[in-house]
Amino acid sequence: MSETLSTDDETITAGPETGLGRSCDHRSGAATDLRRVGINPNFWYPVAVSRDVRKKKTFAATFAGERIALYRGDSGTVYALEDRCAHRQIPLSMGVVEGDVLRCCYHAWAYRGNGRISQIPYLPRGAARPPRGVRAYPVREAYGLVFVFPGDPHNAAETALPELPEFNSARHKTMTFSRTVGCHYSFMHENLLDMNHQFLHRGVVGRIQPTLLAYDTSPHSVEARYRFTHAGGKKNRGAGLLTAKGAGGTASPDVITIRTAYPYQTLQLVPENAELPAFSLWVAYVPEDAEQRTNHVYGLLMIEKPPIPGAMHLAWPLIRRFTERVFAEDRTAVEAEQRAWDEQGEDWNREVFPLIMDVRHVLRTNGVPLRPESALCGAAAFCSNPPLASTTPHAEPDAGHKRPTG
Numbered sequence: 510m511s512e513t514l515s516t517d518d519e520t521i522t523a524g525p526e527t528g529l530g531r532s533c534d535h536r537s538g539a540a541t542d543l544r545r546v547g548i549n550p551n552f553w554y555p556v557a558v559s560r561d562v563r564k565k566k567t568f569a570a571t572f573a574g575e576r577i578a579l580y581r582g583d584s585g586t587v588y589a590l591e592d593r594c595a596h597r598q599i600p601l602s603m604g605v606v607e608g609d610v611l612r613c614c615y616h617a618w619a620y621r622g623n624g625r626i627s628q629i630p631y632l633p634r635g636a637a638r639p640p641r642g643v644r645a646y647p648v649r650e651a652y653g654l655v656f657v658f659p660g661d662p663h664n665a666a667e668t669a670l671p672e673l674p675e676f677n678s679a680r681h682k683t684m685t686f687s688r689t690v691g692c693h694y695s696f697m698h699e700n701l702l703d704m705n706h707q708f709l710h711r712g713v714v715g716r717i718q719p720t721l722l723a724y725d726t727s728p729h730s731v732e733a734r735y736r737f738t739h740a741g742g743k744k745n746r747g748a749g750l751l752t753a754k755g756a757g758g759t760a761s762p763d764v765i766t767i768r769t770a771y772p773y774q775t776l777q778l779v780p781e782n783a784e785l786p787a788f789s790l791w792v793a794y795v796p797e798d799a800e801q802r803t804n805h806v807y808g809l810l811m812i813e814k815p816p817i818p819g820a821m822h823l824a825w826p827l828i829r830r831f832t833e834r835v836f837a838e839d840r841t842a843v844e845a846e847q848r849a850w851d852e853q854g855e856d857w858n859r860e861v862f863p864l865i866m867d868v869r870h871v872l873r874t875n876g877v878p879l880r881p882e883s884a885l886c887g888a889a890a891f892c893s894n895p896p897l898a899s900t901t902p903h904a905e906p907d908a909g910h911k912r913p914t915g
């Protein structure tokens with residue numbers, strides 16, 4: 510059945526009704542509510558900014574309800590252990606770093622970086638066999654971030670870290686973002702990909718007219734290209750510095766390419782008639798809690814330096830202020846979306862923009878079933894969850910879920 514709605518000046522033909530006036534994405538059928546889809550742990554995820562993990566110190570990190578104790582040993586290497594002592598479960602992040610070993614603060618059991626217990630100081634002869642240790646996560650440091658691999662560790666070596674050539678380029682300077690946003694990571698992908706929300710930013714960027722030039726979808730990605738035309742209104746100075754190639758910028762339209770390449774997102778802005786991007790943004794949304802209603806945003810904004818020496822130094826605080834203002838507006842919107850979802854208990858979205866329907870499909874089919882009990886378990890990586898694409902909607906938690914070795 511289709512329905513025709515009349516407005517003052519036009520007629521809109523709506524598609525078939527579904528249930529309680531709630532429509533589904535065009536590809537989802539009886540799909541799982543996207544806000545109940547867990548992020549796939551079989552990728553590298555940043556869980557800390559490198560400079561926050563100081564030598565001989567611990568750092569309490571988290572991934573989707575799994576608590577992770579990071580520590581940097583004397584050698585400078587960062588290790589990541591399940592954040593619970595195998596003895597009495599208190600967080601190892603409360604412990605003390607000795608050399609490259611982490612010693613629990615309570616009875617001083619010592620752990621190597623691979624999670625194995627290397628010493629129990631008071632173990633008497635003939636005592637019961639102690640546990641072997643706790644889980645260790647594969648760790649890598651890159652781009653000023655500490656990445657862990659929370660999925661099946663056997664997949665870690667063959668899973669590439671993101672490639673960000675601009676990070677190390679002398680022509681670019683990187684601004685790092687790290688903050689928690691109170692919403693499911695899917696809202697973040699939708700927010701950045703759907704540039705039709707410039708109305709939200711009208712106070713900062715003036716009247717921006719986004720035109721979708723093209724978009725492309727694959728099983729793991731959605732890429733959209735927009736032309737941004739400034740159609741009047743006051744434009745923030747930081748925005749001008751960021752988008753118009755520094756102080757000598759022009760008012761020409763910009764082309765913005767945004768890509769969700771599961772599980773990351775990127776945005777590049779190329780001023781019209783320019784060959785290289787004025788800036789590139791790489792971002793990861795890392796769920797913090799087991800229900801994944803909160804995510805930690807790690808962003809790297811790689812900005813091309815203007816040709817005038819010292820100009821970047823002067824522009825930096827203005828660019829920072831501009832990006833913070835835009836981010837604050839986006840945060841307000843996505844957190845309000847999450848609150849609506851919490852109050853409604855399910856996703857009542859009625860999406861109309863095809864590429865957003867596509868990104869919802871990508872996030873759903875590449876994700877895994879949510880595992881609310883993982884907060885208690887801390888061992889989700891031992892569950893080899895298949896992606897949702899090959900599971901039935903609302904699949905029951907994997908019965909084969911194993912406890913860590915201990």
Ligand code: FES
Pocket residue numbers: 594595596597598599613614615616617618
């Ligand atoms: S609780 Fe860690 S050593 Fe006892």
Ligand SMILES: [Fe+2]
Pocket residue numbers: 700706709710835839
């Ligand atoms: Fe925005």
